[in-house]
Amino acid sequence: MEPSHKRRRLLQRSSSPQYKLDDGENDDYEPYVPVAQRRQEKLAKLSSWTKTSDKRGLTSTSVDRTDQLQGEDEEEARKEKLRKDRTLLAEAQEVHLKKAAEDAMKTEAEKQEEQDAEILAAIATRRKLASDLELAKGIQYTESLKTSWRPPKYIGEKIPEQLVRIREKYHIVVEGEDVPPPIESFADMKIPSSIIQHLRKNKIIKPTPIQIQGIPTAFSGRDMIGIAFTGSGKTLAFCLPAIMMALEEETKLPLARGEGPVGVILCPSRELATQTFENVKAWTGALVKDSHCPPLNSLLCIGGISMSEQSHAFTTGIHLVVATPGRLIDMLEKKRFTFNNCKYLCMDEADRMIDLGFEEDVRNIMSFFKRQRQTLLFSATMPRKIQDFARQSLVKPVLVNVGRAGAANLDVLQVVEYVKQEAKMVYLLECLQKTPPPVIIFSDNKNEVDDIQEYLLLKGVEAVAIHGSKTQEERQYAIRSFKSGAKDVMVASGVASKGLDFSDIQHVIIFSMPKEIEDYVHQIGRTGRSGKTGIATTFVNMSTQDQTLLDLKYLLMEAGQKVPAFLEKIEDPRVAQGSTLKGCPVCGGLGHGISNCPKQEEAQRRQIASHRVQDMGNY
């Protein structure tokens, strides 16, 4: 039976030499008497003592007696505090010993899982992704945005089993309530014929899986998270719904000068925003060929370019804006346009957009919306943790997944080679012979990017370089000359790794393996696009961390690629611990848990650095 509370405290005291049980054998045991009671007793004693001393004719004054009383009280309180402290200490020691005993019983795997759960719980405290106004007013929308789009009758009448079969056929996995039907042709999606013709001319004839499910979902007004491998046509899946929404608004009531935009597409880099803008312009341009369609006006809003270059865009209303976050906020703050009528927000490479660095900017952008919007997030990589976080800001979201989030494109042949640091440059030249140009070479180090370009130029290879420290003109020149075929090789840092669509790249060389496996997935994804095949050669050596190599090993295995012997030999410490081998919820890497996630480490490092800056600012 459980001992009573009082008894338990006595038992605890008994373990300490100062306290012994009052069992009759311990004469020096002092039973506990509450301080209030002791004070009463003392007062009674003193008053009887006063009376006696008065009788005896003693000369003590009442002031002396009060001082004495106070002194004794303080002494008693001090003793009582000491007793309480000892009890608390004993209790704490007991809890500590109990935990140590329990921990000793746990396996390494269980301990690791507990540690991971603690880290996850700490990350879960991130502030909801919504504007401050929405948060302050407690605005929460419960219904998706209404649109006039409906699927063709024969598709609307399909029974759930038929829809499941179509999704299975294309490896589409969906989550969410009342998911709109997948549609296997652009015509059945009710896309204007002028756009369909334009797509045909560009060899876009049948929708890809992310388009089959993503376009009807977005056309229905639903918030969504779209995840599909690199080069699988996500851009069309989120641009077409924006264009259709703008078209509907313009047809209902044309935008006047100074009005709009209706929709905004956010991208993490200027190059990607420029590329998406060019797509939007091409598709809206195709619309005008249809005599029933009014012209739609779009604006590119990125840092490094003068807005006066696009002053013509402000002469009418603006239907669509493609932007990077910093410049967009600047334009909104300067009131060059407003989001008063904006109903569509899409984030491309969304995991990057809502991750550290851009998260606050995204919240800031959301605060300019004055009404409910449809929010869409697209990426090839989106770890579970980011999906969960994003969902908080979405209304009845639909998750559309084609393959595992973060999996490599299966059309890319991945070759991993062990190359000593000092041999890399020479071996690079050899590798360039594997395929005809164009070739992209990636390194995360800007100085290395410059060194490689210099070396290649010396060897007579037509190479351009792009990284974050180059001027906007230099960056644009590199992209333009590489895209046009004027240059054979582009040496790039991460800037060019996400979303950029260069046609017909047959070979990507990763000169330095990035720490985060997601970056590797994006980098190799510059080849093998739109159903074509490509090769990715990656150099690793002693300086590549074991855990990065493990992530790589699992990724190769998942994609059914050859695992080289030196990677095969690397053992996963989680196997010895008996842990379940699941992907890291923070970065999606398959070779480690959250407690040794490089992305999490980087996030912590940045957080500490930002706290330091704040602290310094306080002085």
Ligand SMILES: Nc1ncnc2c1ncn2[C@@H]1O[C@H](COP(=O)(O)OP(=O)(O)OP(=O)(O)O)[C@@H](O)[C@H]1O
């Ligand atoms: N239905 C289609 N059929 C054939 N090609 C298509 C189709 N849709 C898009 N494409 C082409 O596929 C290429 C890759 O498309 P896109 O850039 O949208 O890929 P993505 O999924 O956004 O890739 P990433 O994750 O790297 O950003 C583009 O050149 C595009 O024109």
